[in-house]
Amino acid sequence: MTSLTVLIVDDEPLARARLARQLQKLDDCEMLGEAGDAEAALQQVRELAPDLVLLDIEMPGRSGLELAGALSALAAPPAIIFCTAHDEFAVPAFATAAVGYLLKPVAVEQLAAAVDKARRLSKPQLKAAAASDVQAETTGRRQIKAVSRRGVELVPVESVRCFVADSKYVVAHHSGGETILDESLKELENEFGERFVRVHRNALVAVAYIAGLRRDGGNYRVLLDGIDERPQVSRRLLPGVRSLIEEMV
Incomplete structure (x- = not known):
């Protein structure tokens, strides 16, 4: 397997050192260097052409988000995995076509999973992903992003x-x-x-997965293909739901 070359960008030396140690535990990863700010990082990316950048967001001068935007404009952009202490930047981070968003302190298992994902994307694919994200802004989301202490989860809308x-x-x-x-x-x-x-009032259901209605005591519940959850139907909305199901038959 070809070694994945990595650049670490973080304004905190201890954070860079921790990521470097975590990276050493992964197979087929080669650390090319590190940078403490966006300008130094951009110069190293141009000189070293790393496959992957582990990038902090809040840094003096240009932020990690601004740097990611500049990197995505390169002819052969590197993959980007954000490593940050803040979860509120997840949505704008993924708008830069990042392949991962990890919350500090980064666990080696989380880093390994994100690196594996980055390894599967070629540089031309990353450029195409960036263009796809721009298109998604005008056509609606295909994925919903959810942030937790485990990191970021992307849920395809079509699977909901x-x-x-x-x-x-x-x-x-x-x-x-x-x-x-x-x-x-x-x-x-x-x-x-x-x-x-x-x-x-507390439930939306995917029309494509409606399998029918079931009476539950004095209430009705919607049957959905693929899951056990059975949302209750309110009396006010029941006639409309029935009509919809009849039209689908």
């Missing part, structure tokens, strides 16, 4: 069977399990209203 509001969170039930989102049900309905229908 339903969104259910639970207390102050919204849970996406999808083919891979359940994911807590930091978005309101109303925001999701406004964005994906053509693909999801509201069946209750």
Whole structure:
């Protein structure tokens, strides 16, 4: 297997040293160098042409996000994995076509998974991914990003069977399990209203996966292909849901 060349960019020497130690534990990775700010990093990328950049976001001068934008404009951009102590930058980070977003302190297992993903992307593919992200801004998201202490999870919209509001969170039930989102049900309905229908004040279901209705005592629940979750249908919305199911038959 060809060795993956890596540049570490972080304004904190201790953070760079920790990432370097974690990198040494991974097979087929070669650290080319390190930089403490965006200008030095950009120069090293041009001179060394690394396959991958491990990049902090908050740095003096140009931020990691600004540097990522400059790198994505190169003819052969490196893959980028953000390594940061802050989770609020996930959405703008992925707009730069980053392949990973890890929260400090970075665990070696998380780094290994992100590096494996970067290894599967060639530099031409990374350039195409950047162009695809620009297009997605005008055509709507194909993936929903969720941030937790484990890192960032990307949930394909086409895999979601339903969104259910639970207390102050919204849970996406999808083919891979359940994911807590930091978005309101109303925001999701406004964005994906053509693909999801509201069946209750706390639930949206994917029209494509509706399998029928089932009576549960005095209530009705929607049956969905692929998951066990059965969102309740409110009395007010029941006639519309019935009509929709009849049209699908």
